[in-house]
């Protein structure tokens with residue numbers, strides 16, 4: 363892959379990363395604010411945390427979202443690392459080039475479509491075995 367193309371995908375990855383970081387920051391701020399608003403006094407913090415079970419529905423959703431975004435961030439960072447390592451666009455399993463159609467659809471993918479399909483098949487088989 364030539365530098366121009368690498369640069370193109372790198373920019374996509376960086377802008378995706380920016381979005382993810384923004385979401386994580388947003389949740390982070392909301393959480394601290396909620397805690398501050400409802401507790402006020404930091405000494406009541408521990409007691410409040412113990413009571414969180416009652417209003418945890420929203421928090422649970424956000425925890426789920428936060429976990430997902432943190433996972434996305436890791437995946438994007440791994441892809442960026444591959445950009446800097448000059449291994450971007452190469453399948454991590456079979457070492458062949460990943461098709462550009464696939465990279466355009468999923469810029470942070472580390473497997474070519476064949477390996478990804480095989481992986482899914484393997485996972486499905488595993489699931490059936492349980």
Ligand SMILES: [Zn+2]
Nearest residue numbers: 453456474477
């Ligand atoms: Zn492959």
